[in-house]
Amino acid sequence: MEASTDAARLPVKANTWDTVRRYIGEYGLIALLLVMPVVYGIQDLSDTGNLTRLGENIVAGVSNGAIWALVALGYTLVYGIIELINFAHGEVFMIGSLTSAGFFGTIGLTTSTGTMGLILGLALTLVVAMLASGSLNVMIERVGYRPLRSAPKLAPLITAIGFSFILQNVGILWIAGSPRGIPDLINAQKELFSIGGVSITNGDVLAIGATIPLVFLLTTFVSQSRLGKAMRATAQDPEAARLMGINVDTTISLTFLLGGLMAGAAGLIYALYQTTIWYLQGFQAGLIAFTAAVMGGIGNLQGAVLGGFIIGIIQQISDNRIGGEWTNAVVFAYLVLIMVFRPQGLLGEETREAG
Amino acid sequence: MSGAAATLRRTGGRTDTRTLVTLAVALPITLWIADQIEMSIFMAFVLWVLIAVRTIFHSNDKVQRATVVALLLWAIVLPFFEEEGGGFIEDATLALAYTVFALGLNIIVGFAGLLDLGYVAFFALGSLTAGWFMSSFFANAGGNGVAILVSGPAAELPGIHMNFLLVLVIAAMICTIAGMIIGIPTLRLRGDYIAIVTLAFGEIIGRIVINGDEVKLGKVPLLGGPLEDVVGKGATLTNGRQGITPVDKIKLPFLDPFLSLKLRPWYFVALALVFVALFVNYRLRDSRLGRAWIALREDEVAAASMGVPLVRTKLMAYGTGAAFGGMAGAFLGSYLNTVNADQFQFSFSIFVLSMVILGGLGSIEGVMLGAIVLSFINNNLIPDVFNDYPSKVGLDFDLTELSFGIFGFLLVIMMVLRPEGLIPERRRKLELTEGVGVGDTELGTGEAMYEAKA
Numbered sequence: 001m002e003a004s005t006d007a008a009r010l011p012v013k014a015n016t017w018d019t020v021r022r023y024i025g026e027y028g029l030i031a032l033l034l035v036m037p038v039v040y041g042i043q044d045l046s047d048t049g050n051l052t053r054l055g056e057n058i059v060a061g062v063s064n065g066a067i068w069a070l071v072a073l074g075y076t077l078v079y080g081i082i083e084l085i086n087f088a089h090g091e092v093f094m095i096g097s098l099t100s101a102g103f104f105g106t107i108g109l110t111t112s113t114g115t116m117g118l119i120l121g122l123a124l125t126l127v128v129a130m131l132a133s134g135s136l137n138v139m140i141e142r143v144g145y146r147p148l149r150s151a152p153k154l155a156p157l158i159t160a161i162g163f164s165f166i167l168q169n170v171g172i173l174w175i176a177g178s179p180r181g182i183p184d185l186i187n188a189q190k191e192l193f194s195i196g197g198v199s200i201t202n203g204d205v206l207a208i209g210a211t212i213p214l215v216f217l218l219t220t221f222v223s224q225s226r227l228g229k230a231m232r233a234t235a236q237d238p239e240a241a242r243l244m245g246i247n248v249d250t251t252i253s254l255t256f257l258l259g260g261l262m263a264g265a266a267g268l269i270y271a272l273y274q275t276t277i278w279y280l281q282g283f284q285a286g287l288i289a290f291t292a293a294v295m296g297g298i299g300n301l302q303g304a305v306l307g308g309f310i311i312g313i314i315q316q317i318s319d320n321r322i323g324g325e326w327t328n329a330v331v332f333a334y335l336v337l338i339m340v341f342r343p344q345g346l347l348g349e350e351t352r353e354a355g
Numbered sequence: 356m357s358g359a360a361a362t363l364r365r366t367g368g369r370t371d372t373r374t375l376v377t378l379a380v381a382l383p384i385t386l387w388i389a390d391q392i393e394m395s396i397f398m399a400f401v402l403w404v405l406i407a408v409r410t411i412f413h414s415n416d417k418v419q420r421a422t423v424v425a426l427l428l429w430a431i432v433l434p435f436f437e438e439e440g441g442g443f444i445e446d447a448t449l450a451l452a453y454t455v456f457a458l459g460l461n462i463i464v465g466f467a468g469l470l471d472l473g474y475v476a477f478f479a480l481g482s483l484t485a486g487w488f489m490s491s492f493f494a495n496a497g498g499n500g501v502a503i504l505v506s507g508p509a510a511e512l513p514g515i516h517m518n519f520l521l522v523l524v525i526a527a528m529i530c531t532i533a534g535m536i537i538g539i540p541t542l543r544l545r546g547d548y549i550a551i552v553t554l555a556f557g558e559i560i561g562r563i564v565i566n567g568d569e570v571k572l573g574k575v576p577l578l579g580g581p582l583e584d585v586v587g588k589g590a591t592l593t594n595g596r597q598g599i600t601p602v603d604k605i606k607l608p609f610l611d612p613f614l615s616l617k618l619r620p621w622y623f624v625a626l627a628l629v630f631v632a633l634f635v636n637y638r639l640r641d642s643r644l645g646r647a648w649i650a651l652r653e654d655e656v657a658a659a660s661m662g663v664p665l666v667r668t669k670l671m672a673y674g675t676g677a678a679f680g681g682m683a684g685a686f687l688g689s690y691l692n693t694v695n696a697d698q699f700q701f702s703f704s705i706f707v708l709s710m711v712i713l714g715g716l717g718s719i720e721g722v723m724l725g726a727i728v729l730s731f732i733n734n735n736l737i738p739d740v741f742n743d744y745p746s747k748v749g750l751d752f753d754l755t756e757l758s759f760g761i762f763g764f765l766l767v768i769m770m771v772l773r774p775e776g777l778i779p780e781r782r783r784k785l786e787l788t789e790g791v792g793v794g795d796t797e798l799g800t801g802e803a804m805y806e807a808k809a
Binding site for chain 1: 559708
């Protein structure tokens with residue numbers, strides 16, 4: 001396989017099949033992604049004459065996608081630096097949700113709390129959830145991955161799976177095995193305003209409004225700060241980075257911390273938006289967010305966010321049109337198709353893993 | 356830097372025996388405390404024989420094989436000392452079926468080094484095959500039902516009823532093809548990506564089984580017409596969450612009738628499947644194909660440049676491993692008397708993977724041990740013996756809820772402390788310890804992680 005893909009890149013006479021393959025590789029994924037919105041858009045137009053239903057799908061999709069984007073950032077950060085799929089990341093997100101829901105009770109936030117109190121309380125919860133998930137992620141790295149840096153790559157992946165199961169059981173012990181409803185603090189489904197017949201709810205505003213600054217902060221940190229520079233250097237070449245005086249271990253821990261912080265924030269937003277939490281939410285979210293990260297191009301921060309939004313929209317359309325019970329199958333089918341046709345994703349470079 | 360790995364290098368093979376001895380002391384004692392005296396004696400016997408042989412003939416292949424043969428002979432006579440409808444044989448039969456799964460997965464993960472997290476797909480497909488062809492599920496098939504090489508009451512019922520051996524072959528074939536199809540998208544990928552793609556396939560197939568009652572076979576494009584002629588009008592793909600039940604009991608000549616309370620014949624069929632799986636595992640490991648798998652596992656690029664055909668070798672690994680999953684799945688369909696969609700979850704894949712890892716990736720003897728130990732822990736120790744322990748010390752939960760947490764913990768502990776498994780395979784151990792020498796600095800990343808896969 002290796003040899004044949006290399007041969008295709010050599011400047012020998014390109015035959016038709018090679019050209020077709022190149023086009024599929026370049027535009028296939030984009031075409032694939034546009035299939036569902038376009039088909040259902042046309043169907044809507046012919047049925048009702050407007051695009052309200054599709055618009056509502058897309059709005060709900062974008063707000064769900066904002067949550068996936070935050071989780072996907074954690075995958076992409078970690079993968080970028082140590083080329084490991086942090087399988088337990090979804091569970092870190094779940095613990096973030098559980099922590100927030102628990103903390104609401106502790107500080108006494110209820111649906112009758114006033115606006116100012118609510119904002120202050122939620123800001124405090126955000127900090128707590130982010131710190132809980134962040135430190136959990138750092139701990140997992142310290143215990144599970146660091147001792148295995150020199151082992152074959154299967155080893156850390158397997159400990160990651162192990163941690164994922166352990167954390168799921170922590171979730172079971174915490175809130176028992178069934179989904180639990182939590183107070184709808186922000187009135188998530190209440191319409192705030194509407195644009196062209198598409199209603200925008202409180203939940204949508206919260207999800208998008210909280211995600212954008214966080215993503216902005218994270219990208220600024222990675223691209224501007226000294227520590228961010230160290231992260232990028234380590235991602236490029238850990239050996240050389242160490243020679244340049246960068247403490248690689250600390251940098252990797254920092255990466256896990258950042259990923260965990262984002263997952264914690266996503267956990268709070270999820271809890272507020274969905275008003276239901278349960279121990280398996282992390283497993284689902286993990287796979288979906290991983291798909292998002294791969295779709296955007298793993299290791300690429302903007303890509304992860306873009307992928308999150310796209311997956312969110314696909315999910316909503318599938319929920320609404322095909323039926324919720326098939327949604328996961330649709331998302332995973334997309335994952336497989338991306339892997340086949342464009343493993344480097346929408347914005348990513350070709351990597352050694354997926355070349 | 357892994358201290359454990361370094362210790363391992365210093366002490367060499369002695370650690371194997373030490374772990375085994377610890378296990379051989381700890382496991383029977385726990386069982387004894389838990390009032391499982393028969394079980395305790397059995398486990399102690401098995402483990403001590405293993406230790407004796409390993410200490411006397413240190414890692415000698417022939418001796419290892421002789422041990423396995425002796426243990427298998429012991430497994431043949433064992434059921435005659437046990438009550439026919441007893442819990443022991445029930446659990447032992449399950450353990451044997453899981454051994455077949457583990458040996459199948461061992462071909463994919465252990466030999467060829469392709470981390471497959473979607474092995475549950477083959478359990479699902481194998482079970483479904485039994486559900487389709489050994490029950491009254493296709494109620495309208497062929498008018499009054501179709502019976503192929505089946506006699507007795509089952510032949511009179513509606514639906515398709517086939518001989519179990521035939522179903523076994525069909526299940527193996529379906530899974531081989533499915534395994535290869537799942538393998539194709541992973542051909543260009545490596546490592547983690549393979550894991551995710553196989554996981555996605557496992558989940559997709561699980562979803563299809565759960566929602567299969569919405570899929571009308573007659574409406575499948577192109578194939579719909581002829582398919583409907585075979586399976587009858589209005590047939591669906593699966594029975595959704597309701598599951599397909601009952602499934603025909605196995606019926607074979609020379610064995611007592613297969614009944615729910617007389618489990619001896621079931622045990623022997625499962626044992627026979629283990630024999631087949633073992634034979635194939637041993638023969639394949641030492642064959643040209645087996646060496647190609649190991650070469651692939653160690654270094655894909657080097658293997659390719661030495662003329663190992665990557666595509667064919669990988670697909671063969673997926674296909675062979677999947678076939679065993681299908682056979683064990685078909686057996687379990689009939690044994691458990693149901694094809695229940697909720698069985699086919701990701702945690703099953705992890706359960707089987709834990710067996711392979713606990714025993715030692717690629718080590719046939721180890722994987723057998725891992726499968727038997729873990730399935731006894733899962734089916735016997737956790738639900739029957741230790742389940743109420745948390746409540747005895749004042750904690751409010753059942754241990755069964757946490758069984759997968761326990762397996763997860765086991766995975767982490769094994770990987771950090773003893774990544775080569777309980778009974779390591781020699782080559783595998785070399786591969787694992789090699790990395791220590793290369794990156795013997797504070798951070799071992801550079802060489803070992805990046806270069807090995809570059």
